[in-house]
Amino acid sequence: MIRYTTQLFISLSFFILSTLPACVPIAPTGNSTAANTAASSPDQIFYDQAFRSNARSIRLLLPDGVLWSSALRIGDPTPLVLAFDILELGENISTDYRAKLIHCNADWRKSNLSNIDFLFEYNEFPITNEAFSYNTKVPYTQYRMSVPRVKLPGNYIISVYEDGNEANVVLTKRLMVYDQMMGVGAEVIQSSGVTERVTSHQIEFFVDYGSVDIPNPLEDIYVVVRQNNRWFNAIEGLEPTFVRQERQQLEYQHFDLQNNFYAGNEYRFFDLRTLNALGQNVGDIRRDQVPVEAFLLPDRNRSTELYSQYEDLNGAYVLGNLDIRGDELSADYVQTQFLLEANQKIAGDVYVVGAFNNRELTPENRMVYDSTLKSYTADLLLKQGFYNYQYYVVDSQDDYPYPFEGSYFEVESEYDILVYTRPIGTRGDILAGYTRISSQLGGR
Structure with missing residues (x-):
């Protein structure tokens, strides 16, 4: 097991x-x-x-x-x-x-x-x-x-x-x-918490294990729920709230917020596909440097603003060079500076996160506070392209990660539900059920 x-x-x-x-x-x-x-x-x-x-x-x-x-x-x-x-x-x-x-x-x-x-x-x-x-x-x-x-x-x-x-x-x-050996049905709804209803997504789902020989489904099925392809805030090891033995189903309908994610905000973006002009949200480009330097427009705190919906890539990026209109091999690497306005340094560590850094929290993408600029800054070497990113905060005293982004239930996010088991007599876990859902498909 x-x-x-x-x-x-x-x-x-x-x-x-x-x-x-x-x-x-x-x-x-x-x-x-x-x-x-x-x-x-x-x-x-x-x-x-x-x-x-x-x-x-x-x-x-x-x-x-x-x-x-x-x-x-x-x-x-x-x-x-x-x-x-x-x-x-x-x-x-x-x-x-x-x-x-x-x-x-x-x-x-x-x-x-x-x-x-x-x-x-x-x-x-x-x-x-x-x-x-x-x-x-x-x-x-x-x-x-x-x-x-x-x-x-x-x-x-x-x-x-x-x-x-x-x-x-x-x-x-x-x-x-x-391998879709188990059926997985899921939906995204508003949180069952009173204050969390406007900030969080609640993921409810069931696992149909009828086609798999599982002696003890409560012990032998292990689930992981992932938001926007991120692993560092994945929910793991949820216990089922109900077992329907006649249907051979496990239900996961928690009301204690174990299955809640802060929804966050739509991803910020910038366009570095051209170095001959300033793309969206790019404030300056210095082409005489090696590597070329790009300074993004300062980002403001969005946590007190009204939610504004727009299409994003949920953290992904697309590489390319519009100046030559050749293939990706003509895209150069650019030293890119992020600048997040903050009147003072906050408790916790601030990270700039996106698929470009594997959606992980690493020393390279941890930001540094500049008291002169009154901003957090980070310099990352990135290939020319169109990028999505967010600012994520890790604070040992507070589990709220979006003091600079805000968190709104209306945000579109994608969720993966992964169901693992270990077949009898084998020496490794297999991924026996999977589904991906969007918050736009449920709860609106």
């Missing part, structure tokens, strides 16, 4: 965990190769991470180049592509990159399955599809590989390493593959 912790921590403690040794060694972004050769540990939790400062724009893509961030149904003929850039920043650069797949349990720790249990082929995949940037001040090489097919549904890590040494990890990327 599977038993896990009930919540992924959103505090900085997970960064400490992420530096512990693993079955493929884990080290902070930019650490040396020596740091990546630490001994392995079965307790390592895997994240979307880059372990080289020059590994950038790490994405899973559909064939048409659209960013992929949900779960893939097993047997789906649509190929997924892993793409990433290696920047030439004066570092020693390898030309030999390979990948392997690691099957993980529901908690993103390595399972006990062997390679032959989940793969049709040998677990080493040379990455030979490479292309070079052109007309860019920051030269880079883009690598692409087709994600191999798997035999079993579940959580997978794509680990890319260099020079044939699995300990020299360059990056890791999460991939979820599901």
